[in-house]
Amino acid sequence: MLDAFGQPQSVVVLGGTSDLAGAIVQALVRRRCRTVVLAGRDDQRLAASASAASAAGAEHVSTVRFDALDVAGAAATVDDAFDAAGAADLVLLAVGVLSHERDELDPARTAEVVTATYSWPATALTRAAARLRAQGYGRIVVLSSVAAVRVRRQNFVYASAKAGLDAFSLGLSEALRGTGVAVQIVRPGRVPTKMTEGLPSAPMSSTPEAVADAVMAGLESGAPVIWVPGAARWAMGLARLVPQALWRRIPG
Amino acid sequence: MPDASLAPAQRLLAGWGRTDATRALVWTPRRDDEVAELLAGLESPAVIPRGLGRSYGDAAQSAGGTIVDTTLLDHVGEVDANGEVEVGAGTSLDTLVRRMLPQGWFLPVTPGTRQVTVGGAIAADVHGKNHHADGSFARHVTAMTVATPTGVHRVTPTRDPDLFWATAGGMGLTGIVTSARIRMLAISTDRMLVDTDRFADLDAVMTAMEEGDARYRYSVAWVDCSGTARRTRPGGELGPRAGRAVLTRGDHASLEHLRSPELRRAAVTAARVPRPHLRVPRHVPGGLLNRLSIAAFNEAWFRRAPAHREQELQSMWKFFYPLDGVAEWNRLYGPLGFLQYQFAVPPARGDVVHTAIQTLSSHRVPAFLAVLKRFGPSSPGPLSFPIPGWTLALDVPIGPGGVGRCLDRLDEVVAEAGGRVYLAKDSRLRPDVVPIMYPRLEALRAVRLRVDPHGILRSDLARRLDLC
Numbered sequence: 001m002l003d004a005f006g007q008p009q010s011v012v013v014l015g016g017t018s019d020l021a022g023a024i025v026q027a028l029v030r031r032r033c034r035t036v037v038l039a040g041r042d043d044q045r046l047a048a049s050a051s052a053a054s055a056a057g058a059e060h061v062s063t064v065r066f067d068a069l070d071v072a073g074a075a076a077t078v079d080d081a082f083d084a085a086g087a088a089d090l091v092l093l094a095v096g097v098l099s100h101e102r103d104e105l106d107p108a109r110t111a112e113v114v115t116a117t118y119s120w121p122a123t124a125l126t127r128a129a130a131r132l133r134a135q136g137y138g139r140i141v142v143l144s145s146v147a148a149v150r151v152r153r154q155n156f157v158y159a160s161a162k163a164g165l166d167a168f169s170l171g172l173s174e175a176l177r178g179t180g181v182a183v184q185i186v187r188p189g190r191v192p193t194k195m196t197e198g199l200p201s202a203p204m205s206s207t208p209e210a211v212a213d214a215v216m217a218g219l220e221s222g223a224p225v226i227w228v229p230g231a232a233r234w235a236m237g238l239a240r241l242v243p244q245a246l247w248r249r250i251p252g
Numbered sequence: 253m254p255d256a257s258l259a260p261a262q263r264l265l266a267g268w269g270r271t272d273a274t275r276a277l278v279w280t281p282r283r284d285d286e287v288a289e290l291l292a293g294l295e296s297p298a299v300i301p302r303g304l305g306r307s308y309g310d311a312a313q314s315a316g317g318t319i320v321d322t323t324l325l326d327h328v329g330e331v332d333a334n335g336e337v338e339v340g341a342g343t344s345l346d347t348l349v350r351r352m353l354p355q356g357w358f359l360p361v362t363p364g365t366r367q368v369t370v371g372g373a374i375a376a377d378v379h380g381k382n383h384h385a386d387g388s389f390a391r392h393v394t395a396m397t398v399a400t401p402t403g404v405h406r407v408t409p410t411r412d413p414d415l416f417w418a419t420a421g422g423m424g425l426t427g428i429v430t431s432a433r434i435r436m437l438a439i440s441t442d443r444m445l446v447d448t449d450r451f452a453d454l455d456a457v458m459t460a461m462e463e464g465d466a467r468y469r470y471s472v473a474w475v476d477c478s479g480t481a482r483r484t485r486p487g488g489e490l491g492p493r494a495g496r497a498v499l500t501r502g503d504h505a506s507l508e509h510l511r512s513p514e515l516r517r518a519a520v521t522a523a524r525v526p527r528p529h530l531r532v533p534r535h536v537p538g539g540l541l542n543r544l545s546i547a548a549f550n551e552a553w554f555r556r557a558p559a560h561r562e563q564e565l566q567s568m569w570k571f572f573y574p575l576d577g578v579a580e581w582n583r584l585y586g587p588l589g590f591l592q593y594q595f596a597v598p599p600a601r602g603d604v605v606h607t608a609i610q611t612l613s614s615h616r617v618p619a620f621l622a623v624l625k626r627f628g629p630s631s632p633g634p635l636s637f638p639i640p641g642w643t644l645a646l647d648v649p650i651g652p653g654g655v656g657r658c659l660d661r662l663d664e665v666v667a668e669a670g671g672r673v674y675l676a677k678d679s680r681l682r683p684d685v686v687p688i689m690y691p692r693l694e695a696l697r698a699v700r701l702r703v704d705p706h707g708i709l710r711s712d713l714a715r716r717l718d719l720c
Binding site: 001003004005006009031032178180221 | 264269271272273275309315317587588589591650651652655656657679680682683712715716
């Protein structure tokens, strides 16, 4: 169950091998979380993430394999993860594939990025929301990105898919009002992780630990949107207003 | 005439602290036998009774399960010559007082609000300012009817004492009390004779309580926790304000204590039970109760109290129920809600009271006045909260900033001292400290195996703390 500070005792992580998810799971286990179900694509990395969760003190850790390009299998993946958890106090969604400029001319690659970053997550969230409604309580934390707020040229395929997921999550949050289930959206700046290897450093960057700290504080405050760093809220508020001609000249 | 509002309905329920609301099917029986029927034929995996929802945390909710709202089981019988009266479990203490007072009877034990049901008072085995003298609520219950999944039991302290005492403080996990027989207290006026003393620090008030409480039926101290551990004092020493206290002690006034013009108005036969005259609006922004506003309130409260005053006649409503004048006061804490941290420690561990106030004030937790009192002997209930010694209770607003971790550390101090945290107020304990705080938890589980072998009596509290 969730406690008065929004701290879960069990978590289902969709995208459980990502660096951000790993840092958040560590922080959750240090507080109240005992049951961790990690869903991911790569067996080896799942095993590594699972042993990290156990080492942090989680009592029950299990893993579920899925492929984020298999949208038809998303609901079944969520069901498997919930069944492994017993009940999920928190569903953490950290699924997505970053795009690069070289991907723009490749329709197949665009389809992959959009499927893994928007279609699979939206499908999975729909199923997770239904499971949580049946439980009568629960939280969903969706990892979005500041890139979703104003799309940049460099990674617009990925950013547009994140923008879709961000909007989907806001809508889901409204749809779930009064059900006992709440949705919180995390919008981190660029976090240097496996996903961003080889990219130049960006303004408003953050670290997995900073994102984890912000998520922990967000669980306590119940904030509908969690910005990391906190100043990104104001910076991106301005960014929305900047004319496109100026926006494309801002480095980063 | 069928009433649509009584049909089972899905509702989002939270405790008085307004944290962790969960959804469940709420079912409102009108007769005792309907409760037994429901328990026998229940399809939902979990069921728990709920009265007026005054538990601070998640004790009277069961996510995805069924809630038995007892508030229509509110019959009040005729009081006999011994002051014993049979009442429905959904009867509020407010209703009971209104019915009994004109006949010269008052509650033998009352918590700080009349807005709790008799069933809830038994399930939490509530205490009042007279615990050191009269024990907890269940000590004044002579019999009760408990509906369980395996049948209805009429139990007393001698007939099936295991079920009786497991139910007293059992948080609804041993069955649904539908009716109880209570031994009331005879009083003759609605006034109290009160002695008030103000103390500059915690040691002074604790010494006064140790030495003098035995002379009074009722005793309680309000301690100011808002003083900060000033930065100029390394080591987190208490600031000058933290720990100052106002001690009020007294007993019911009898007719001879009153002067003649007061007699007619104050005699219980003419007593009028007040109703709330203020109501907090539905939407209150967060942050209204912050360190500044709370410190100002505490300052005013402390200054209002006399340094020393004896035998003052006070209204019993002001004495027992200072907060019942404001309806829905829990909304003042804003949308994030609040919790009440209440623990009890053995008589020799008064140092934990110091540690708690010091820890909370050095964490800059905006805490209202804390309530300090001494407990007398425990009741036999395995989950009944009071143990002989000290108890401290304080409200804490929910918010980020490490309050949760601060309370986690206090739990360890309390458990290590042989103390415990009050489950009726809890919304955040770690499950692993509960068997240390309540070493007789197994006795409750044994009774459950007998009366609820499939374990359908289950609340969010029980799930969160692995109680069963």
